[in-house]
Amino acid sequence: MNTQKTQEDLTVNVKLKLAALWTSFMFLYSYVDYFHLYMPGMIEDILKGKAYVFDITQGFILMALVFASIPIIMIFLSVALPARINRPTNIILATVLIPYMLFNLAGVAWMHMVLGAVVEVILLGLIIRYAWKWPCIETEINSGIEQ
Numbered sequence: 001m002n003t004q005k006t007q008e009d010l011t012v013n014v015k016l017k018l019a020a021l022w023t024s025f026m027f028l029y030s031y032v033d034y035f036h037l038y039m040p041g042m043i044e045d046i047l048k049g050k051a052y053v054f055d056i057t058q059g060f061i062l063m064a065l066v067f068a069s070i071p072i073i074m075i076f077l078s079v080a081l082p083a084r085i086n087r088p089t090n091i092i093l094a095t096v097l098i099p100y101m102l103f104n105l106a107g108v109a110w111m112h113m114v115l116g117a118v119v120e121v122i123l124l125g126l127i128i129r130y131a132w133k134w135p136c137i138e139t140e141i142n143s144g145i146e147q
Helices: 014-036 042-047 058-080 083-103 111-132
Strands: none
């Protein structure tokens, strides 16, 4: 008797896919910023209170934390929010982050930054795609009229 073994392909819930994509995005986002510190002159600029053309102030750091908090919180919210809120939230926030990620290429852009931005935009695009194509389940609504 010949038997053939195949790998079982389990369907992964859309919420888990979105959380995994946000997690991947967050790691990449963090590492691109971390490796940026290795570029010549960056530490000196930071010690002088400059980040690109911006003064490093409490407001600047607050805004940086706000933008970093979006993907951090979306890791959890992608799993916790109900689908009707989750879907548009993922689409809107991923769409808003794409120009921000591309803005990070302004000024001096090394190859690691370009690669990071390309992969970040791909991950955000996948978030939009999975949220956009979120499967719907048809349910019959009882109108309350007795028949």
